[in-house]
Amino acid sequence: MPEFLQFAFSGLTVGAIYALVALGFTLIYNASGVIYFAQGEFVMLGGMVTVFAHAAGMPLPLAALTALVTAVVIGLTLYKFAIEPARGASAVSLIIITIGASILLRGVTSIVFDKNFHSLPPYAGGEPWIVGGAALLPQSIIVLAGAAAIVAALWYFLTRTLTGKAVLATAANRLAARLVGINTNAVVGLSFAVSAAIGAIGGILMTPITFTSYDSGTLLALKGFAAAMLGGMGNPIGAVVGGLAVGLLEAFSAGYISSSYKDAVAFLVILGVLFVMPNGLFGRSGVERV
Amino acid sequence: MRRFFDSPYAVVLVLAVVVAILPLALPSLFYLRVAALICIFALAVVGLNLLIGFAGQVSLGHAGFFGIGAYAVAIGPTHLGVPPWLALIAGAAAAGIVAFLVGRPILRLRGHYLAVATLGMGLLFAMVFANESAWTGGPDGMPVPRLEVFGWRISGPWSWYWIAGVTLVIGAWIAANVIASPTGRALRAIHDSETAAQVLGIDVARYKLIAFVLSAVYAAVAGAYLAMFDGLVTPEAAGFLRSIEFVTMAVLGGLGSTLGGIVGAALLVLLPQLLTVFHDYEHIALGLVMILVMIFVPAGIVPSLATLLGWKRS
Numbered sequence: 001m002p003e004f005l006q007f008a009f010s011g012l013t014v015g016a017i018y019a020l021v022a023l024g025f026t027l028i029y030n031a032s033g034v035i036y037f038a039q040g041e042f043v044m045l046g047g048m049v050t051v052f053a054h055a056a057g058m059p060l061p062l063a064a065l066t067a068l069v070t071a072v073v074i075g076l077t078l079y080k081f082a083i084e085p086a087r088g089a090s091a092v093s094l095i096i097i098t099i100g101a102s103i104l105l106r107g108v109t110s111i112v113f114d115k116n117f118h119s120l121p122p123y124a125g126g127e128p129w130i131v132g133g134a135a136l137l138p139q140s141i142i143v144l145a146g147a148a149a150i151v152a153a154l155w156y157f158l159t160r161t162l163t164g165k166a167v168l169a170t171a172a173n174r175l176a177a178r179l180v181g182i183n184t185n186a187v188v189g190l191s192f193a194v195s196a197a198i199g200a201i202g203g204i205l206m207t208p209i210t211f212t213s214y215d216s217g218t219l220l221a222l223k224g225f226a227a228a229m230l231g232g233m234g235n236p237i238g239a240v241v242g243g244l245a246v247g248l249l250e251a252f253s254a255g256y257i258s259s260s261y262k263d264a265v266a267f268l269v270i271l272g273v274l275f276v277m278p279n280g281l282f283g284r285s286g287v288e289r290v
Numbered sequence: 291m292r293r294f295f296d297s298p299y300a301v302v303l304v305l306a307v308v309v310a311i312l313p314l315a316l317p318s319l320f321y322l323r324v325a326a327l328i329c330i331f332a333l334a335v336v337g338l339n340l341l342i343g344f345a346g347q348v349s350l351g352h353a354g355f356f357g358i359g360a361y362a363v364a365i366g367p368t369h370l371g372v373p374p375w376l377a378l379i380a381g382a383a384a385a386g387i388v389a390f391l392v393g394r395p396i397l398r399l400r401g402h403y404l405a406v407a408t409l410g411m412g413l414l415f416a417m418v419f420a421n422e423s424a425w426t427g428g429p430d431g432m433p434v435p436r437l438e439v440f441g442w443r444i445s446g447p448w449s450w451y452w453i454a455g456v457t458l459v460i461g462a463w464i465a466a467n468v469i470a471s472p473t474g475r476a477l478r479a480i481h482d483s484e485t486a487a488q489v490l491g492i493d494v495a496r497y498k499l500i501a502f503v504l505s506a507v508y509a510a511v512a513g514a515y516l517a518m519f520d521g522l523v524t525p526e527a528a529g530f531l532r533s534i535e536f537v538t539m540a541v542l543g544g545l546g547s548t549l550g551g552i553v554g555a556a557l558l559v560l561l562p563q564l565l566t567v568f569h570d571y572e573h574i575a576l577g578l579v580m581i582l583v584m585i586f587v588p589a590g591i592v593p594s595l596a597t598l599l600g601w602k603r604s
């Protein structure tokens with residue numbers, strides 16, 4: 001039982017990060033129909049910028065804020081110069097552009113910073129609590145609480161503010177949203193900025209637990225994508241549930257089966273979802289126009 | 291001129307002439323080595339182009355098949371006592387069979403979903419190569435024995451240039467045949483609209499699978515060549531970056547153009563040789579090329595040039 005709890009704790013912790021990546025995917029997908037492969041890179045950026053800003057002597061909160069702002073600026077820049085000019089391009093072109101953006105961010109990070117692994121000191125003590133025989137790191141609580149706060153803030157933003165409703169309207173029907181006077185371009189830009197911020201916060205939260213390096217974004221994107229698909233593409237609640245589920249599956253298979261193949265779990269989830277329930281747990285089916 | 295360049299066989303002819311003449315123009319063995327590398331990468335890209343350029347199906351995991359070919363010529367002779375040439379054939383066959391088995395379910399997916407599934411597939415292969423160290427030597431890789439045919443040990447840029455060059459010409463010829471055949475027309479129909487192709491009575495799943503298996507075999511042969519040429523194979527052969535490199539080569543030269551794929555491969559192989567600092571900036575260069583080409587020359591270099599020069603109907 002302690003073993004089971006231990007795996008559950010670590011699964012929920014990484015799952016919360018996957019949920020944040022999946023939320024970023026969901027926001028951008030809803031606003032623009034693009035699957036943003038660079039989403040994982042913002043998690044990496046959040047972690048790396050915090051590490052280096054902190055190492056340069058900034059206090060941790062300021063370093064985290066710097067990372068957040070950097071990620072948002074980069075997210076908006078990429079949107080402006082890489083995604084927006086290619087509007088209306090085929091899915092294949094958009095895939096190649098977003099993968100290109102992802103590789104570009106990696107490359108820039110490896111030059112500006114370095115290619116090593118980095119970590120941060122835990123934000124609130126490194127001494128684990130013993131719960132039911134399993135060790136629970138205070139940092140895990142911070143990650144889970146942080147992720148929950150983001151989800152709550154996002155929910156409030158989308159359902160209780162006018163701008164948030166404009167985002168939902170644009171997701172539902174872009175043309176109709178424009179007809180009622182919503183600046184859909186601004187809404188799409190906003191979605192890219194918010195997604196970058198969510199990713200960066202995920203990176204800032206997780207870096208004290210898992211190491212980060214310039215190339216950690218791809219796997220995070222793959223896992224976040226698996227989570228988003230499991231929950232049903234475009235569904236924010238589904239993204240959160242999917243993220244936690246992928247995290248738990250990964251932790252249990254690492255614990256009970258083999259840790260060297262734990263990264264394969266996300267891939268198997270993607271395949272499983274695609275074949276068994278192509279619309280995910282909370283998704284709706286669609287119709288394609290020829 | 292226009293009619294000539296509209297024929298897929300024209301490219302094969304031009305390519306054969308270039309491959310035959312090129313060694314005369316190359317001043318040293320170093321350049322011959324680079325030329326051999328270009329031929330090897332171009333082979334993989336010509337195959338991938340059948341899948342992405344003609345069938346319109348993205349694969350972000352083709353380095354996985356490249357890796358299968360590379361590890362086949364390493365593991366076969368080292369662990370199983372299979373002669374290298376047989377291991378090469380076995381590797382190509384294995385990649386084809388794996389592509390057939392994986393392709394059936396994976397190719398039901400479209401667009402972004404297919405991209406992610408192939409990306410995961412590639413990562414999975416790389417993971418196996420890195421983890422099964424008893425067979426593959428783990429993350430450090432393993433040495434690859436030299437190719438031996440009828441007692442002749444084949445090594446060095448000279449021999450490999452001819453092997454890779456001739457294989458590339460044959461590969462381009464097979465691709466031209468596929469493109470000119472009903473299969474090629476079916477693939478283009480699928481590219482334009484899968485649903486419409488299905489309504490026309492095209493067995494979409496079957497043709498996509500044909501393109502997938504073919505491209506996997508091309509990649510595996512290229513992978514085996516590179517491993518034997520280098521005398522070493524590491525899991526990076528099957529890595530994500532390698533997959534991206536292939537896609538970038540195809541996109542840069544021009545999707546749906548065999549010559550484009552070869553030009554794209556040549557440019558991306560030449561770039562790091564010309565700029566020695568390039569190695570540090572490899573990611574940046576690949577990323578920028580992908581973004582800029584897709585925005586400014588979405589058709590790729592070769593088709594855009596051909597249109598510009600009036601060789602091809604736009």
